[in-house]
Amino acid sequence: MNPCLLCMKPISEIASWQSFFGLEKKKTLCDDCSKRFVRADIKEDGYVLDSVHSLYEYDDAMRDWLHQYKFLQDLALAQVFAKELWQSFSSKDIIVPIPMHPERARLRTFSHVETLLNEAKRPYIQLLKKTTTGVMGEKSKQERLDMENLFELIPSAAVQPITYRLVDDIYTTGTTLRQAAAVLKRAGAARVEAVTLIRSIQK
Structure with a gap:
């Protein structure tokens, strides 16, 4: 067994x-x-970020999983939600993972969002690069909302007037996703949606 x-x-x-x-x-x-994991299925519509779908609540069980996966680098845990992530997309979706800053990626040794998508067997494309090494989880709600210019297009990116679906591990204030969506919209994307594994409501 x-x-x-x-x-x-x-x-x-x-x-x-x-x-x-x-x-x-x-x-x-x-x-x-x-x-122990509580399904949330929270769906919201917006303006710059046209819609976002978050799969699970951020409770004690999810906090433990996220810590062990991201910070203790237990990559096997990416398998846990592979089926649920696979079911969140269609074969026609153009998926864009939220990137890590290269320095952060080097220190962590793996990209947690890309690893989740790899386990879910969903292909993706790279269009964005992170411009700051700041860690969102270490900032207050107001500090997150005040942040600007988190992303820019990678030099080789070719954005089409179609729908793109951003993917991140956790949605708190939505700053990360909205800024990424804004970059894609300015580059010509017709619509930007998002899927996150977790939804955290920060007070």
Whole structure:
């Protein structure tokens, strides 16, 4: 039996013909750990950022997962929400991950958003680059709202008058996504939507 990626207890699975032929994706979490995550499915419409869909609430379980994944660099945890992320897109979607600053990427050794998309088997394109090394999670709500010029187009980017779908791990004030959307809109995007794994409401 496979161990749960969070608690490491063995995962009990019921045998089926799909699993016998290798067609059923193996579970990554035990039932107890799976039940800890609360689905939110929050959808909002806006102006610069035309819409955003956040899949899960930011509670204690998600906080623990995010810390272990991003900061303890437990890349295997990207598998946990691969199915849910895969289901959030269609094969026609043009997906643009929110980038890390190159210096931050070097220190962390991996891009957490790109790794999530890779596990979800959803292809993406790079259009943006981060212009600041500031960490959003270390800033207050007002500091986030006051931030400017977080992104710019990469030199080789060719933005078309179509719909792009930004992807980030967590939505708090929306500053990151709105600024990324603004860059794409100025470059000619017709519409910019977003999907985030987590929705955090910062007071």
